[in-house]
Amino acid sequence: MSLNKKSRVLALLALCFLPSIVQTQDGGVGDTAAQLRDAGMKSGLAWEIVEGLTTEVGPRLAGTEADHRAVEWTKRKLESLAFDEVWLERIEFPVWVRYHESAKIVAPFPQKLHISALGYSGSTDGEVTADVAGFTSLEALQEAPLDQVDGKIVFINYFTERTRTGAGYGHSVKVRYDAGQLAKEKGAVAVLIRSIGTDSHRFPHTGVTTLSTDPLPAAALSAPDADQLARIMERGDAVRISLFIRVAYRETGYSWNVIAQVNGRETPEKVVLIGAHLDSWDLGTGALDDGAGVAITAAAAHLIGELPQKPRSSIRLVLFGNEEAGLWGAKQYAAANAGILGDHLYASESDFGARAIWRFDTDNPVLMEAAMPVLEMLGIEKGEAASSGGPDIGPLQDRGVRIFRLQQDGSDYFDYHHTADDTLDKIDPEQLRQNVAAWAAVSYLAAELED
């Protein structure tokens, strides 16, 4: 899974022979989509973008100086590509920052634990030391009598199932959201959860909890640490943990949604919105989450922008700000553009890593029929109506914007998600290109084929 040198060389060679797209002026829409697909399979642009963003910026927690550098970097990059317009949309939100986190078992078997504070976690008052109350689910914690939890550090050892679709995460992430609030109601002094992840490496997975005033200190244990703690608790003696979490929280953060558009040739006011999120967690360099999505959708839109004849409607690339701490950019975009959402023909997001796409979902049979002959060569199956267009698309979908989805294989996405290990070496350039090919073809067709 590490970056294969041969692939890199092949990618560079392919770049040298990248033909300009010769659009058949009287050719079919399908021919142009197929040309975009083939250009996508040869394009090194997405790799260049994700390599550049993760190397020259790295981690970019929303509202931090690094995030602002990422906005500047990305705006400059998009301005160098085939967009007609590039603009910023300011967003505001509270900023939560991690300063220190450490944990150790002090009895019966003293040893360190690997933890990461969860987003919006509170700080401990210095070092807090308490006995552990262990549960295997939120429901078990819910049912526990108060005296089993009061004054304790709650540990929830709930497992995340590995699935291609991410359904396992869908089930387990509730633990991350709700454990802190529930444990607090029962008098706990802190909460530790088994990481919401599918790997067995010593990386804790961060991620937000529910935003609240006066939150409980909350952190994730890596899977091996959760296993270790569970084994120690099984031995029956009281287990005592010391925990030290120091975080900062301020109300006055800001960033931007970075937006770029390829204007449509006939109805430019109508847009097909494709996008990703630009911010990342602070631990890794946000290569899979979501540098890859930024790179895929930006490269796809650029290829469409390079066509000699633009599609009927516009392609709007929206790189959302602060997705990670609660879809702040997405909500802002939906609210600020509420008056023109009727002109949003579709919205869709790439925010599930960099593995190959295996299925295309749309409720529009015209789009499906046009797309499938182009996508089949990429190993993409015909799907059904999309249930979601991606997290940042939720607020648009709620307001009635039509969605489509290019589903990636997420089997190993939650091995890296929200960990320090989300780095560039986890991206396979070949699969990244397959994504660009599919996104370019489908986005073009969506903007060309009006109902």
Added chain:
Amino acid sequence: MSLNKKSRVLALLALCFLPSIVQTQDGGVGDTAAQLRDAGMKSGLAWEIVEGLTTEVGPRLAGTEADHRAVEWTKRKLESLAFDEVWLERIEFPVWVRYHESAKIVAPFPQKLHISALGYSGSTDGEVTADVAGFTSLEALQEAPLDQVDGKIVFINYFTERTRTGAGYGHSVKVRYDAGQLAKEKGAVAVLIRSIGTDSHRFPHTGVTTLSTDPLPAAALSAPDADQLARIMERGDAVRISLFIRVAYRETGYSWNVIAQVNGRETPEKVVLIGAHLDSWDLGTGALDDGAGVAITAAAAHLIGELPQKPRSSIRLVLFGNEEAGLWGAKQYAAANAGILGDHLYASESDFGARAIWRFDTDNPVLMEAAMPVLEMLGIEKGEAASSGGPDIGPLQDRGVRIFRLQQDGSDYFDYHHTADDTLDKIDPEQLRQNVAAWAAVSYLAAELED
């Protein structure tokens, strides 16, 4: 690779049906060896030992309180098994302890780096900030003019090749030993090396450097961090890093070799020494390195101890202290037992993880001929004269003790070696049992078949 629940259940079931070994009094030596093999394949003892040691003690850096707990834990465990004698041999050595290590790129693209100080590294004087001088090998550093290195932080980005035998590590580990001294001679203020490891995860690999007075601060970068630093340097601007390492060093550490013996029935003064090392690095729980070896050789010796008729000579289990920081226990054992090494028939160590054994090496055709019919069923090939019996066996081999080797598949050993990720979930109980089976059979034959 994580612990499979089904395997655990099967292991437990197998344990319930574990037959006592019915030694055919007039049967062949080969029959007994085959019975030991079969008992090994059914034994849950090695898992019980490595699970217990890594859970109830965890990391056990030589000379620390945790190491002393490990000695106590192991002595107690061995006393409960089928040994005739258990004793401790005190060893003394300096103790190096890690307190703090952090690094960040401050220019041109500010971001944190994941590092681990190397054993015997010096501390920085507060935070040291300097430009980076990058090299791809020790030789390149050696050839560099002084002004290219003086006042800089040296970075050596040398890769470790993945091999079944560990030969790749054999080549690259020189960088870890020598980089600090060489960089110091050329006026560097610190040295960072690419981890001596084969993974692409965000785990730095620690390990000792050469012990010296007034050592340079020296640390390993994880592979993704080394890649990131190399990419940033390739862009051409000066790269500046801040480094903060705080360690402690004291001359007066001590620990013990833990020794247990199954006395031979005819020539108990003659011993077949099998062993492993009990200490571990401080980052992981030392499951692969070398909890597995402790568990495998202890379980194998125990099975021999349970035989109704002991082998002709003794089986001596030696669990060496402080292997990691320079074979201190091994050197002490060889020196203290110099007068009786003529009675050491063989010596061999298990210190290469927990994967299946694939080859048996010995220079003794009698032992090879007796062992191969027993080992073939375990998928073990006939080898040749062993070049090494394991790191702790080196001082014995140097003094003329004959060695044999049961070679494990080390293909992924250096993914975890000396990292925080060396934890119990990396051990496959099934492969662990294969090791016990082979060690029990071969050790028995070595002690039974005198030339």
